[in-house]
Amino acid sequence: MRLPPPPADRLPDGFVVRLAPGTQRRDGGTTLLGGSPFRQLRLAPAARPLLRGDRLQVDGPRSAALAARLLDAGIADPEVAPAPFPEVTVVVPVKDRTDGLARLLAALRADPGTAGCPVVVVDDGSADPAAVAEVAAGARLLRHEQAQGPAAARNAGLRQAGTDLVAFLDSDCVPEPGWLERLAGHLADPRVALVAPRITALAGGGTSWVARYEAVSSALDMGPTAARVAPLTLVAYVPSAALLARRAALGDGFDESMQVAEDVDLVWRLAAAGWRVRYEPTARVAHDHRVAPADWLRRRAFYGTGAALLAQRHGPAIAPVVVSPWSAAAWALALTGRPLGAIAAAGVLGTASAKLAVRLAAPGARPPYALATALVVRGSAASGRTLARTVTRHHWPLAVAAALASRRARRLVAAVAVADAVDGWWPHRRELDLPTAAAGRRLEDLAYGAGLWLGALRAGDARALLPAAPPPITPPGPTSGQPPTR
Known part of the structure; x- marks a missing residue:
């Protein structure tokens, strides 16, 4: 599934990037070492005055080009301010989970950032459609008579969205107030297609040993550090439990032939098409983890089956070990x-x-x-x-x-x-x-x-x-900060 290319628009004036934690400056500040994968960038003489200290503010084409280069190398992160009350359509796929759906819709109505947003609920073949319809009163409801999977449900909601931004939220999630504004701030970068919050454990999820383990080690939690999201990096993917997307970047959306790992596939296709994907842990969405041991283990095994599907589409990006x-x-x-x-x-x-x-x-x-x-x-x-x-x-x-x-x-x-x-x-x-x-x-x-x-x-x-080799730590040509020609 092909995706549209990102726009040629540069980073806007006033946009700020800051060197990522762990980045080293050498040779009098003219050489940068860091990023994920680890790499070296050497600043050309014309670019050196643009980066003073560890912060760069865009004030023209030259600084915009340098900031973009640092972002794409993973050597810098954006310093963004929340965007208050973005216009967004919230898409919620659901199957049978009416209690979770009611809890999520109540949280959306109580949050000033989403209280007035249109909501599309996609019932993916629930056994009791009347119960789902009752809970979803006030939202636009779509129904699949037969379950087609989460990718198809999200795509159905995506096609109904009338706004430039679309937020995907699973029905077992509860976003914290302000989550959407923190994510939307990243979309000041015209090449950002997707932003994901940190997924945390829902309070009151239980006291069993599985619940305690999941609260600190969930596969959905990408950790406390903001990051560029791309294959073979420290944050290689983000889960689709909660996402904010630029609708124009998604094309036809998720691959509906995939019942698992469709979120990883979308992220990697966006990266291959030249879009940026960001992880923003200051925005938090609580998730009702599966804590019954049998359900938990089945879910982990189900996640594992997705690796073969990703290997067919993305080759060594899914390698279990990357070693030189x-x-x-x-x-x-x-x-x-x-x-x-x-x-x-x-x-x-x-x-x-x-x-x-x-x-x-x-x-x-x-x-x-x-x-x-x-x-x-x-x-x-x-x-x-x-x-x-x-x-x-x-x-x-x-x-x-x-x-x-x-x-x-x-x-x-x-x-x-x-x-x-x-x-x-x-x-x-x-x-x-x-x-x-x-x-x-x-x-x-x-x-x-x-x-x-x-x-x-x-x-x-x-x-x-099979294992894969990492990209070599080979210094590219000097980073000049000159805007690209098209």
Whole structure:
């Protein structure tokens, strides 16, 4: 499904971007290191006066071009103000969940930002359509006699929208006041197609161990940091439970042939078409998580089946592990457990550091060997965590087979499982005890991995199980800040 290209309009005067957390400035502030994937940008002389400190305000074509380059590299984030009372149509797909629908519609009416907005409720084959119609009184109601899936329901509402902006909200969500205005502020950038809030746990969702685990580790929660959303970045997708979209960017909308992962597919198609997608965690929408253990595990397995569909459409963007050949070789040598292997691993990393230092060096300058070594070590450590994660999540059937065949593999898999559980628990140690975090992580990973392998078998396509190499940290040509020619 093709999407329309973004407009040629530049960022408007007054638009502000700020260097993202973790961005490093080198060579007297003329070189920027950061972003996701990690990269280097070198500012041309004409661009250097435009970026003073860590903030850039657009005041013409040159600064607009530089700000856009920084945004697209993930090296800067927009600094946007809420847009009060945007004109938006709210689309709510629902199937049978009348209690949640009533709660959501009440929240929309109580929020000054959405109280007067048109609402389209799409009943996707509910067993009791009269109950849905009663709850949806006051909204425009569409009905599918037979369930067609969430993508088709959202698209039906999208076609009925009479406003430039469309907000999608699932019926098990409750937005916090002000959520829409915070998201709409991003649309001052004419190339932003989609903005997503942070999805949090709905208060009163229960006290069971699953509820406590989901409250801090939900697959729908993309975390506390604002981000550019694109494949192979720290925030690779955003869930469709709550989204604000520019209607003109969506074309025909979600892919209706996908019953799962249709939100990831839309985000990646938008990125490929040249649109920007943003994640804004200061806007929050509460979600009524599934906390019955069987339902929760089935849902995680269902999510896993979507990876094969994404692999068919987007190839290595869905790779379960992204690791450079250097890191892969170093870890393979280190895991031999022999002194010679550790020495060889150190040699591999040393060679990689030397090559990277040459690429990072400014013209005529001495290669920054210390910086390159730090980057290679940090990247290899991150790769090691990712590889360990795949042992317990994406490739656990292979890990189990290896553990059954080898005592050494059994010890290694057990150590990885324990270390990964502690690693996942540590950021949430004040909210959740270690046994609950460990049990939740292991069960969630088993369910997701089972769905991943089932989806790959059904599709006859193993690409969702294969690793990919990251883009190289190769400095592009100087960033001049000159506006692009068209």
